[in-house]
Every structure is written in C-alpha cells, then in structure tokens.
Amino acid sequence: MTSESRPPSRAPGVVTERADIERGTRILLTADGTGHELNATASALWELCDGETSVEEIAASVAQAFGMPEPQAREEVEAALALLIEQGLLVDADRSGGG
C-alpha cells in the first residue's frame, strides 16, 4: 500500500454475525461461511473501509484518538488492513483489478 493507493473496501458477501456494542468486538462471516472474530480496533477499521475513506484519513483519525504520531499510526493501520485483506474481509482496490 502506498500513499497513492486506492482505499480498501469491505469484501462482498461478508456479513456481521454478531457485534458486541460494549466491547466493540465483532464476528464476521465470509461468503464461504468462515467466521472471523475481530477485536475492537480491527472491527472499527473494517467498518471504516467504505472504499472512499483513504488509508491516510484512517491513520490520521487513529493517531488523534490514541495520541500517537501519524507515521506510527499509519504503519499500524496498514498492517491491520493487510491482515483483514489476507483474511478475505476487505478488498484491496489496487489488486482487485477493478480499475
């Protein structure tokens, strides 16, 4: 993912099976029925990936919410998003061949 990359979006067919509002956690089901339990941060990041919100914007909000430097937030957000892409919960627009 580079600064020019298009923002990731939630993978088609992924549904929330259960969400714990208080703890912020969530269980997602992929189209093939595989379940994934996300912690509060991963769940929040997954929700933010609407295909329009950029990685930079997400990283800036994380930096502000957690009082951390933006480069560090960017690194952590990118690592978390890469994992969600690997799990099939997000689609990386740059690799999906969508444009």
Added chain:
Amino acid sequence: MTAAVQVAAADRLLAEAIACALHRSGGLRVLPVALHADEVDAEADVVVVTTDLPPGGGEEVCAHLKAQTGSTRVILLAGSDTDSVVAHAIESGADGVVTDSMSFDALEQAVSAVAEGQAYVPQGLLGGLLRLLIDRRRQTQAMMQRAMTLTPREREIAGMLGAGLDTTAIAKELVLSPDTVRTHVARLMGKLDVGTQAEAAVIAADLGLGAEEQT
C-alpha cells in the same frame, strides 16, 4: 515511580468517592480532590476530570492543562456515551475518556493506561469515534480551502471576529468606517459559506485566522 492522581469534579461526594476507590485499588498516590478548575494540581501526573467542573467544564481544564504543562495527562469523565461527546473530549486533548455508563474497572484501566503514557478510548465507541474524527477533519479541510480565498484584509477581520470583536470595535481598531467593515464581513461570510457572523467567528477562531497578521 508511583503516579500522582487527582480527581476533579463539581460534586464533592462523587469526587471523593472516586478518589477513595482509586486509593483503595492501590499503586497510586491520590491527591486531594479539586472542586474547581483553580484547585487542579499541575503537579498531578493524571487528572480525572468531569465535564461539569466549574467554571468552564472538564474540556476547558483539559485544554488548559495541555497548553500549560503538557506533561499532565487527563482522563475526561463524560456524562453521556455518544461518539460526539467522546470526539469532543479527544479534540480537547484528553488522553482518556470514560463515560458514566462504564464500570469502575474501566476507570481503573483508563488510569493505569494513561499513567503509562497510553491512550484510553471506550472500545465500543471506537468505530463511531474514528468516523467522526475523519468527518470533522474533512470539514476542517474544506473550510481551510474556503478560507484560502479570503483576502488578507478579510482574514484579518475574520480573525478579529474570532477574537470576539464586533463591527464597531473592528472599525475603530483598523481605522475604517463601520460600513466598510460590514462589507468585508458580508464578503467573508459569503466566501466561508456561513449564514451568521457568529459562525464566521467560530470558524475563524478554529482555523486561527488572523493570527498570522497579528504576529
């Protein structure tokens, strides 16, 4: 080193109950409570402050402490657990936010996380909070784009509105006629796309407009 913690709230009973519970949980040096912003101890490592602390509320204390010492960490005890309340707390510089609906355990966790230099945000509100921070950032950027179209004079006048001056005072300060100032104000309101002078003043203060001309 044991962290020094102070509880600041308008309600003495609440402040003392929280201070007492924190003292019992151990590992902290709990300072006498503050019932007014003036009583907040700048030597405290962590201040737990309610949003209703007189005179200006917890967010004001938070912003003041951040500007003054920079080293005091602040946990805001918010009365309601909505994304916007938490976002406002974060924007005032709070290192942690705990809401009324959360347990004392959550407050203990927040104090220990914040004392160690981490941030504490209610987990269940994280998604909504990040979305709100992103939206606000977008709004600020859009407003900054609009502010770029102001002339130096309009920026200066916007800054004076932001500092609380009215048309007459601005006219006097800049040695202009009130009608000329009113024309500038009308133009800058149009450029900022706001309907009232008060809105323009808030935006000018938020963006720090006019500050560059005064330095």
